[in-house]
Structures are given as structure tokens and as C-alpha cells.
Amino acid sequence: MMIADPHDPRLDDVRDLNKSDKSGEGLVIAEGHLVVSRLVASRFPVRCIVGFASKLEHYVDIYGDPGCPMYEVSRETLAEVAGFDMHRGLVAAADRSTPLEVAEVIQDAQTVVVLEGVGDHENIGSLFRNAAGMDVDAVLLGAGAADPLYRRSVRVSMGHALRLPFARFDGGFTTWQRSLALLADAGFHLVSLTPDEDAVHLADALEGHAKIALMVGAEGPGLTEHAMRATHVRAQIPMAPGTDSLNVATAAAIAFYERQRSFR
Structure with a gap:
């Protein structure tokens, strides 16, 4: 359906993306063919897809009717509605689903990452x-971890x-750690990454454990x-x-790889 009026209320879900994040409105925003397709395939109910004619046709040709x-x-x-020139030409909005519980996302997991x-x-x-x-099965969010459904994330x-299941622990910076007992009770070997020279080598910490929580x-303060x-x-x-640390995502990627290597 063609919409020419940028003030049409049907476009409100993708309005002013450059000024505010739609997560405050209970929405998830996806941009571009690949990310939109993953939103459609996710547990989040899609409200609409907006885009250029060629982009919509291309999407349907590849992924079918959403x-x-x-x-x-x-x-x-689209530029007037979104607040910037969206060259990808395709954007979708979905409702958020009920948050998953920690026990739910670790039930069949063997490798999880915990963020603080x-x-x-x-x-x-x-x-x-x-x-x-x-091959990480789930992401668990401790105190201070940002929203994975924020548009930039x-x-x-x-x-x-x-796509990847995630759940958030309850509690503040000095209390959320108590919930890590859930992982220990479920058989996970809990490994904290630190630049401390007295810490054991990562490979040694992971060796021989069927279930790992990294x-x-x-950045900066660490755990x-x-x-x-x-x-x-x-x-x-x-x-x-002469070096003492890595970007957190890079350090985690190395740990994930080492887990893959030791688990095989």
C-alpha cells in the first residue's frame, strides 16, 4: 500500500527514529533486509514494514509474505518520517514480547555469557x-547492562x-550477583574474565567443563x-x-572461541 503523506498515522511506528528510541514505546525497530527478516522470524510480533517499492518487492521475493x-x-x-535519509530503504517495527526468565533461557544451554x-x-x-x-546459547544481563532491543544494539x-535468547537478573550492583547461584545450581562452571595477572589462563579455566558461564x-572498570x-x-x-585489556566484545569473542575449541 502506497503512502505519500509523511504525516500519515500508519507511519508513526517508524517516526523520529533519529531523535528517540522506540523501546520507550514498547517497540523493536529493525533496519535493512537481513535484520527485518530476523525480526519477522523472531518472537516479537511485527506491526508493519515500511520501505521503498523496490526494497519491499525484493524482500517478498527472498523471504515471502511477512x-x-x-x-x-x-x-x-521515509527520510521525513524517520528523521534521516534511510538509505537501506526498509524498516520494520514490532511489539516487545514478555521478557524471558533466566531459568527458561538456561534450561537447555551449555554455554552462556553474563554481562555486568x-x-x-x-x-x-x-x-x-x-x-x-x-555457539553461545544465551545472554544473561546483570546490573548496568544496556537494553539489547535498543535500535542501535x-x-x-x-x-x-x-534471535539469541536473553534474560535479565534482578537486583542492583551489589545484589544481582546472588542470582548467579541459579547457574551454579544448574551445573554451570562460572568464569569471570579479568586482566589480573594472577588469574588463571582462560584455556585452563574452561578445560573439562560441560557447562560454562562466561x-x-x-569497558574500563571491568567486573x-x-x-x-x-x-x-x-x-x-x-x-x-605493554597492553592490559581488550574491547569487551573482542575479549568475549576470544573467550567464545576458546570455549568452542575446548568443547569440541
């Missing part, structure tokens, strides 16, 4: 993308934040002492002289 309203707009109309204080949305997106590519994750902290005390072992990634 089962939701599809609105055709010009590039100029990771507040940067691009890091969150990168972590989800890395986790999805390296979804975009950077290439839509994997919509925990990473924010709190409260969090590390709640794990079984503290592990380090050996670094070259």
Missing part, C-alpha cells in the same frame, strides 16, 4: 553478534539480538569484586607486553 502490513513510501517520505555494567549499545550489539556466531548485532564487565567472588574461577586472556 504476514503484516507493508507500506510503500518514497525515499523523501556493559552499558554501551554498540558493545551490546557486537556481543550478541559474536555470541550467535560462536539491534542494528550492530545484525539482528542476532532478536562473565564480562564494562565488580562482588561479581567475581560469585564465580568459580577468574581467568585472563594473555596479553602482549
Whole structure:
């Protein structure tokens, strides 16, 4: 259905994307063919897909009927509605679903990652993308972890934040760690990543364990002492002289790879 009027209320779900995040309205936003397709295939009910005629036709040719309203707009109309020139030419909005519980996402998991204080949305997106590519079964969010469904997180994750199960622990910075007992009780070996030279080598920390929970902290401060005390072992990634740390998503990716290697 063609919409020429940028003020048409049917376009409200994708309005002013450059000024505010739609998560505050209970929405999830996906941009581009691949991410939109992952939104449609996810547990989040899609409200509409908006795009250029060629992009909508291409989407249907590749993925079929999405089962939701599809609105055709010009590039100029979409730019006015979204607040910037959306060159990808395709955007979708969905409702949020009921949040998953920790017990639910770890039920059949063998490898999970736990995030504490990771507040940067691009890091969150990168972590989800890395986790999805390296056989991590779920992401668990401790205190201070940003929203994986924030528009930038979804975009950077290439839509994997919509596919990979995640759940949030209850509690603040000094209390959420108590819930890590749920993982220990479920048989997970809890490993906290730290640049501390006294920590064991990452490979040694992972060896021989069927179920692993890898925990990473924010850029700079890293994991709190409260969090590390709640794990079984503290592990380090050996670094070259003169360096002491990596970007959190990069460090996590190395840990995910080492887990893959040791688990096979």
C-alpha cells in the first residue's frame, strides 16, 4: 500500500527514529533486509514494514509474505518520517514480547555469557553478534547492562539480538550477583574474565567443563569484586607486553572461541 503523506498515522511506528528510541514505546525497530527478516522470524510480533517499492518487492521475493502490513513510501517520505535519509530503504517495527526468565533461557544451554555494567549499545550489539556466531546459547544481563532491543544494539548485532535468547537478573550492583547461584545450581562452571595477572589462563579455566558461564564487565572498570567472588574461577586472556585489556566484545569473542575449541 502506497503512502505519500509523511504525516500519515500508519507511519508513526517508524517516526523520529533519529531523535528517540522506540523501546520507550514498547517497540523493536529493525533496519535493512537481513535484520527485518530476523525480526519477522523472531518472537516479537511485527506491526508493519515500511520501505521503498523496490526494497519491499525484493524482500517478498527472498523471504515471502511477512504476514503484516507493508507500506510503500518514497525515499523523501521515509527520510521525513524517520528523521534521516534511510538509505537501506526498509524498516520494520514490532511489539516487545514478555521478557524471558533466566531459568527458561538456561534450561537447555551449555554455554552462556553474563554481562555486568556493559552499558554501551554498540558493545551490546557486537556481543550478541559474536555470541550467535560462536555457539553461545544465551545472554544473561546483570546490573548496568544496556537494553539489547535498543535500535542501535539491534542494528550492530545484525539482528542476532532478536534471535539469541536473553534474560535479565534482578537486583542492583551489589545484589544481582546472588542470582548467579541459579547457574551454579544448574551445573554451570562460572568464569569471570579479568586482566589480573594472577588469574588463571582462560584455556585452563574452561578445560573439562560441560557447562560454562562466561562473565564480562564494562569497558574500563571491568567486573565488580562482588561479581567475581560469585564465580568459580577468574581467568585472563594473555596479553602482549605493554597492553592490559581488550574491547569487551573482542575479549568475549576470544573467550567464545576458546570455549568452542575446548568443547569440541
